[in-house]
Amino acid sequence: MSDSLDPQLMESVGKLFEDFLTGLGEQLTSKMKELEDQMEGIEKQIATLIVGYGEQAVFMEALVAQLSFATDEERKAFTENVSEGRKEMLKVMQDAANGTMATEYPQTSAAITDLVEQELSDTDLQ
8 A cells, every 4th residue: 555645636636625715716706896896886875975965055055045035924934844845755754764665675764764753753843
């Protein structure tokens, strides 16, 4: 009996080990690509939110400037319209969060529902 291993067996074990490492490397590369794509998507969403808030700030500034020319009755009517619009928007968000979003994105749905309930309870909107 020989003390050395069969060269074919050594080659087969080496090939299996190489295939294993190659497969593992490909899986890791694939997972890293998925993670990078998700991060890019999140970054785009954050950028969209930031730009959206900036645009809203400009509109709010223009609206406040216009309100300075309004009569007291017009200001009161505006305030009531904004309050009613906000109430409706919160209810729509709540309905959406409790609808299809609840099954597809349960954590986001719960966060929206909690926030809407808090917003409704913090105001006279109920």
